[in-house]
Amino acid sequence: MAMDYPPEKLHVYVSDDGGSSITLNGMKEAWKFVKWWIPFCTRYRILCRCPEAYFSDSENDSDDLTENVEFIAAKRTIKVIQESSSGEKEQVKLPLLVYVSREKRPSHPHHFKAGALNALYRVSAVISNSPYTLVLDCDMFCSEPASARQAMCFHLDPKLSTSLAFVQFPQKFHNISKNDIYDSQHRSAYKVLWQGMDGLDGPLLSGTGFYIKRESLYRNYKIKDTDFELQEYVGTSNEFIKSLKQNSSPIVNVGFLYGTVCEDVHTGIMLNCNGWNSVYCDPPKPQFLGNSATNLNDLLIQGTRWSSGLLESGLIKICPLLKCPLRMSLLFVYFLEFLCTLR
Numbered sequence: 001m002a003m004d005y006p007p008e009k010l011h012v013y014v015s016d017d018g019g020s021s022i023t024l025n026g027m028k029e030a031w032k033f034v035k036w037w038i039p040f041c042t043r044y045r046i047l048c049r050c051p052e053a054y055f056s057d058s059e060n061d062s063d064d065l066t067e068n069v070e071f072i073a074a075k076r077t078i079k080v081i082q083e084s085s086s087g088e089k090e091q092v093k094l095p096l097l098v099y100v101s102r103e104k105r106p107s108h109p110h111h112f113k114a115g116a117l118n119a120l121y122r123v124s125a126v127i128s129n130s131p132y133t134l135v136l137d138c139d140m141f142c143s144e145p146a147s148a149r150q151a152m153c154f155h156l157d158p159k160l161s162t163s164l165a166f167v168q169f170p171q172k173f174h175n176i177s178k179n180d181i182y183d184s185q186h187r188s189a190y191k192v193l194w195q196g197m198d199g200l201d202g203p204l205l206s207g208t209g210f211y212i213k214r215e216s217l218y219r220n221y222k223i224k225d226t227d228f229e230l231q232e233y234v235g236t237s238n239e240f241i242k243s244l245k246q247n248s249s250p251i252v253n254v255g256f257l258y259g260t261v262c263e264d265v266h267t268g269i270m271l272n273c274n275g276w277n278s279v280y281c282d283p284p285k286p287q288f289l290g291n292s293a294t295n296l297n298d299l300l301i302q303g304t305r306w307s308s309g310l311l312e313s314g315l316i317k318i319c320p321l322l323k324c325p326l327r328m329s330l331l332f333v334y335f336l337e338f339l340c341t342l343r
């Protein structure tokens with residue numbers, strides 16, 4: 001909500017997968033608070049715009065602010081408002097905030113995160129249909145407000161934009177221990193491999209912290225089907241089908257892929273196979289911070305999920321070496337297969 005981007009061009013969709021009234025109430029409170037928070041951040045040029053992270057560390061304030069009496073008083077007021085969530089401020093330009101929840105039943109496959117993301121895509125196509133989307137996990141926050149502008153520099157670059165599917169930021173974490181003996185930061189991926197892939201066709205889709213072009217998720221299939229046939233792919237919303245047809249090249253087979261434990265990698269490889277590429281953006285200051293698994297048990301569970309997902313996608317379900325070598329550079333294909341099989 002507090003991103004450094006024109007508010008009328010921002011639409012924030014919060015996915016409450018499964019749905020809970022506590023999250024909905026939390027969002028209503030956040031909506032009241034944001035009317036105070038955004039003007040405060042803009043006025044004092046606060047960079048860390050996640051309130052919880054900002055108030056937990058006094059070093060977030062620049063040196064010239066710590067002496068400023070007016071700022072100290074404003075900060076105290078904002079903290080009180082945050083705690084009581086009271087008070088309504090008059091007119092501030094805010095991005096659109098949309099709460100989305102979907103029902104989950106044991107008898108009906110919900111496809112985990114990929115299902116949740118596709119539900120967001122369906123809803124947002126009808127409400128805002130913005131051409132670019134930032135995907136962020138629920139355990140991550142924006143630690144700098146500039147990432148949208150940075151990503152749009154790539155997306156709007158005439159040399160890159162026609163084939164650019166997404167701009168990937170590294171996953172960085174705020175809960176890393178001093179020695180990090182289990183490599184919870186995933187240094188091999190975000191500091192070495194992704195940099196290398198950036199020199200080829202671009203990094204793999206990494207689940208969170210990426211700005212993706214909506215059109216790339218609609219793949220390359222032109223609609224030839226009737227509305228009735230289309231409903232099998234994209235669901236029964238007539239409004240959504242209308243929004244698909246409004247695009248200049250209406251297409252089907254929309255969204256993140258199902259049937260895998262790593263929907264991100266699988267969808268990313270599929271995008272590469274369809275001729276799209278990506279860019280890695282790793283500015284010196286982290287744009288997003290998240291929670292990483294920090295104990296051996298959680299890391300082994302996560303590692304097993306990722307390794308089996310990579311193997312499944314890269315060797316069995318997509319296998320770029322066999323299915324699409326001509327659309328990617330050969331070195332990139334070898335690299336993908338190396339990553340999928342040897343990780």
Ligand SMILES: O=c1ccn([C@@H]2O[C@H](COP(=O)(O)OP(=O)(O)O[C@H]3O[C@H](CO)[C@@H](O)[C@H](O)[C@H]3O)[C@@H](O)[C@H]2O)c(=O)[nH]1
Pocket residue numbers: 015017111112113116136137138139206207208261262263264302305306
């Ligand atoms: O049924 C589900 C399950 C998960 N999620 C969301 O998926 C995200 C990631 O889940 P998390 O439990 O944090 O898993 P991690 O192992 O931390 O996720 C890493 O690995 C996943 C792929 O395996 C990627 O999608 C993630 O972006 C990446 O951070 C979270 O925002 C969840 O809210 C749903 O919305 N619905």
Ligand SMILES: [Mn+2]
Pocket residue numbers: 137139291
């Ligand atoms: Mn996570």
